[in-house]
Amino acid sequence: MAMPYQSVPLTSGWTFKQGGLNTNSPYLPANDLPTEVHRDLLKNNKIEDPYKDLNELSVRWIADEKWTYRKSFPTPPSNGLSNVMHMLIFEGLDTYASVYVNGKKVSESSNMFIEYKIPVTGFLKKGNEENTLQIVFESARQKGLQLVKEHQEHRFIVHQTEISRGPVRKAQYHWGWDWGPILLTCGPWKPIKLETYVLGASISDVKVEYQLSEDLKWAKGTVFVSVDNLAGMVQVSITNGEEEEHILGQSKVYKDSTLLTFDFDLEGELWWPRGYGPQTLYTITATILEGTTTLSRISKTIGFRKVELVQDKDAYGQSFHFRINNIDVFAGGSCWIPADSFVSQISPERYRNWVKLAASGNQIMLRVWGGGIYEHDTLYSACDEFGVLVWQDFMFACANYPAYDEYLSSVEEEARQNVRRLRNHPSIVIWAGNNEDYQIVERYGLEYRFTEDKNPDSWLKTNFPARYIYEYLLPRVVEEETNGVPYRPSSPWGNGTSTVLKVDPMVGDVHQWNVWHGEMKPYQQLPRMGGRFVSEFGMEAYPHLETIEKCISREEDRYPGSMAMDFRNKAIGHERRLISYVAENFQIKYDLPSFTHLTQVMQADAIFWAYKSWRRQWGTEGKRQCGGVLVWQLNDCWPTISWAIADYYLVPKPAYYAIKRAMEPVVVGVRRRFHNWTMRPTDELWQRDTSHIDMRRVWQDVEFDVWVASSKMGRIEGEITVKFISVETGKEVLERLVESVEVNPNSTTEVLRGQKVDVPGRQSDNKAFDMSKADPFVIHVSLETSGQEVARDVAWPDPIKYLRFPERGLNIQYSDDKSNAILSTAKPVKGFVFCEKQSVRLSDNGFDLMPGEEKKVSVIGTSAKNLEWKYIGME
Structure with a gap:
């Protein structure tokens, strides 16, 4: 007698x-x-919400305790069969x-990332009696210290946190991070x-x-179908959701058979990244049948695509870019962190909304x-x-991890399980062994x-035994378990041949943190601080006011520099760094709404400088100087002040829209020569025996x-x-330049390079500089x-703080249904930002306005008239 497979959540x-x-x-x-x-403690009012105020401090004790979970459940019926x-x-x-099942220990877990399948037939009670399932969780922190x-x-070396996380296979950010x-x-x-199923009548995997x-x-x-060793009939089919189901074949499974193969030869559509073609997906289903009864079934979704990581020798060193279905793809996007400190409360809808937000912002990759x-x-x-590509790291970050036998065994099981679970997703185009662990090697001389x-x-005998994991174990797993997906030992990684492991602008991917961290260079220098692929860089900003108020x-406590505000920003030196970048570029206003606006405009400017300039380096086929840019970071795990371009509640900051504009299918870019007014005595100009910048150059050269x-x-x-x-009058001060252009496909086309301007009213170098003139x-x-205008860009004279902004002549009108705001201006407007909220979605935000143009912003979730706004110099 057949008994269908049952799964009871x-x-x-x-x-x-x-x-x-x-x-x-x-x-x-x-x-x-x-x-x-x-x-669960929050549900029972045993703790305060750790996401509010300083409450995080009051729940630290939870990490050092044991916790027990319990549930009762009936034994499923066996239909009189003995082999259930x-x-x-x-x-x-x-x-x-x-x-524990009915008081008897049946299994132990030591790895958060592993799935455990525990046979409990002999531990369950007979008939209608209830069974008791108990799970005792020990302190991961105490176990780590042990x-x-x-x-x-x-x-053991770890950055960001205490040392206890080093040997524990658990989400590392749970120990805290700088965001x-x-x-x-x-x-x-x-x-x-x-x-519950008949012994052997189950499918464990489909590859x-x-x-x-x-x-x-x-x-x-x-199609490889992994089954248990019992006679039965296995059927495999494939469909793309639009056509009728195609049966690839069916095969008798004989005793001791554990792997069945079904060949296919299919004419069909490819899966493409967004903007390059359709995202055609197919469903492959394997079923164990006994007569007409389904004993077990498993389905996998797959898209057919060809992926290559192109690393060819060229004039710049060695290329690094992705080629999908024989088309070179500039991978502009974001880095992804968990969307919550408590990941169990992230709903499928919230996950989908995050990816949709990235895709709607013209992003093509998540790391x-x-x-x-x-x-x-x-x-x-x-x-x-x-159609969003995925760069997938293995779960190692900023540490010197061990490699003793028990640890290696757990890591291999973790890797195989998760690669098998994810390998059929066409979006995953690369695996990387870790995040920044080779920087630990370099810094500590391992x-x-x-x-x-x-x-x-x-x-394994060195003081960097994790090399075995990154350069032997994980690449072997990826090779054995995937359909040819590229692997990298780390991010960043200079192919191991560079004396500088962490940043090599000629080879591999780089994390560029000499803006914000490191040397704290002006973000205007980002265009010449890139590499073959920039997989991390960023700039901090406040979230919108609604998020701060929540x-x-x-x-x-709602003012810049309050204890509550400082506590919420986990980055080292955060307020000093943030205010330095704001003060170097803008006239400081230190009330919360104004300072929030300034940080957001500053972040958007920095991000836009980088994206448009590094995309310019995409170049032409065979001369791809930069293959992609991933900002740190797309999202937050709690309401905070960070590098995120959209906050915990999925509310975009202006930087999100800056990326959206920089990643349009066709963009025009303009960049003025940068005169570094922030030079300090240790910088290059001091070496040339001058201690001051000639400020006239900023406006006159x-x-x-x-x-x-x-x-x-x-x-x-x-x-x-x-x-x-003119910034002050809104009038054109020089004759327009008009150039015909033929834009090459999938390339960068240079139009003007080093174009000099004869500045009107230029003042003599031999006379005092009169700023009023x-x-x-x-x-x-x-x-x-x-x-038709298809693209635009503007270049302001930096720094913005030196400019005067008398009345701008800004005009905002609204469509009859109030779903659109239509903006125009008499004089150039810098950094116009609507105060966005959780329930509101805008088509654009954080933009500049120029005389003679009209900007329409679509608004969903409220009347456009309800929106508040700010711009630079606004009284």
């Missing part, structure tokens, strides 16, 4: 208590699974956990379910391997950072849907002989470049117009095709 009815099994603490109701202990299996599936337990003491043969709180939580953070024909019109490959988690399937499915020592076993409850960048596959003919508009101007560039 153990979601509701959970309770929890402080302490282990034998403590007398009362059980309290828990949230439905998945959940975490902080959330009952299996408890724990998709994720955070982190050190002991599992492991550090036990393994004194290893030199997130210390919230060392625990609990059943992923679903738990009870599976697809394929090759595309030379013309990319055919996919030829094999899943190595200090968080292997993300929920929903995130990758959304990336598949929206043993690393890349060229001389190629023996993985010898690496996390800081007292009005008297004007030189600029103009270029067009296009990701379109066809040529574009158009006309470039350059205007020179100076007339600084904005360079406004537009690209028209077929009489």
Whole structure:
């Protein structure tokens, strides 16, 4: 008699208590699974909300306690069969956990990232009696400290946090980071379910391997179905959701058969990144049948695409860019951190909204950072849907990790499970071994002989044993488990051949932190601070006022530099660095609304400088100087002040829109020559025996470049117009320049380079400089095709703080239904920002306005008339 496969989610009815099994603490109701202990304590009013004010400090004690979760459940019926299996599936337990069924220990967990499948048939009660499931979670922090003491043969080094995280396979950001709180939580953070099936009648995995024909019109490959060793019939089918189901074949499974293969040869559509073609997806389904009864079924979604990481020798060193389906793709996007400190409360809808936000902002890649988690399937499915490429780190970050036997075994199981879970997603185009661990090697002088020592076993005997993980174990797993997805030992990584492991502008990817961190260079220098692929850089800014008001409850604490505001910003030297960048560029206003606005405009300017300039370096085929840019970071894990371009509530900052504009399919760019007015005595000019900048050069020595960048596959003919508009009067002060241009496909086309301007009213070098007679101007560039403007850009005279902004003549009108705001101005407007809110969505924000143009902003979620705004110099 056949018995269908059953899967019962153990979601509701959970309770929890402080302490282990034998403590007398009362059980309290828990949230439905998945959940975490902080959330359950909050549900029972046992703690204050750690996301508000200084409350994070009051919940630190939770990390040092044991916690027990409990649930009762009935034994599923066996239909009179003797060969029925009952299996408890724990998709994720955070982190050190002991599992008990009816008082007997059945399993232990020591890795947050591993799924545990535990056979419990012999532990369950018969008939209608209830079973008791208990999970005891130990302190990951205390366990980590214990492991550090036990393994004194290893030199544990960690950045950002205390040392206890080093040996613990748990989300590293739970120990706190320079953008997130210390919230060392625990609990059943992923679903738990009870599976019941006839012994052997289950499918454990489906893997697809394929090759595309030379013309990319055919996919030829094999579906591998992993099954248990029992006779039955396995059927495999494929459909793209629009056509009828195609049966690839069916096969009898004989005893001891564990792997079945089904070949296919399919003519179909490719999966493309957004903007390059459709995101065609197919569903492959494997089913075990007995007659007409389904005993087990598993489905996987896949998209057929060809991915290459192009690393060719060229005039700049060695290239680094992605080629998808034989098309070079400039990968502009963001780095992704977990979207919550308590990831169990991130809904599938919220994941999808995050990816949709990135895609709507013209972003084409997310980098899943190595200090968080292997993300929920929903995130990758959304990336598949929206055509967003994924750079996936393994979960190691900013530490010298150990490599003793037990640790290596756990890491290999973690890696195989997660690569297998994610390998069919067409969006994942690269795996990287870690985040910034080779910087630890460099900083502390750890043993690393890349060229001389190629023996993985010898690496385990050095004080950098994790090299074995990054350069042997993980690449082997990726090669064995994926369909040819590229692998990198780290991010950043200079291919191991550079004397500077962490930043090599000629080879590999770079993390550029000499703006904000490091040398704190002016962000105007970012255009010449790039590399072959910039996988991290960033600039901080405040979130919008609504978000600040949600996390800081007292009005008297809502000012820049308050204890509550400083506590919320976890970056080292945050307020000093932030105010330095603001003060170097803008006239300081230190009330909260004004300072918030200034930080946002400053961040947007910095990000835009970088994106448009590094995209310019995309160049032409065979001369790709820069292959992509990923800002640090897209999102936040709690309401905070950070480098995020959209806050915890998915409210974009102006920098989000700056990227959106810089990543349009066709953009025109203009850049003025930069005169560094921020030079300090240690800088280059001091070395040349001068201690001051000639400030007249900022306004009087004007030189600029103009270029067009296009990701379109066809040529574009158009006309470039350059205007020179007075900041004070709004009038054009020089004759326009008009240039015909033929824009090359998927390339950068240089239009003007080193164009000098004869500044009107230039004052003599031999006379005192009269600022009242100076007339600084904005360079406004537009690209028209077929009489329509398709792109524009402006270049202001830096720094903005030296400019005067008398009445701008700004005019805002509204459409009849109030869903659109239409803006115009008599004089140039810098940094116009609507105060955005959680329930509101705008088509654009944080832009500059020029005389003679009209800007329409669509508004969803409120009347456009309800929006407040600010711009630079506004009274």
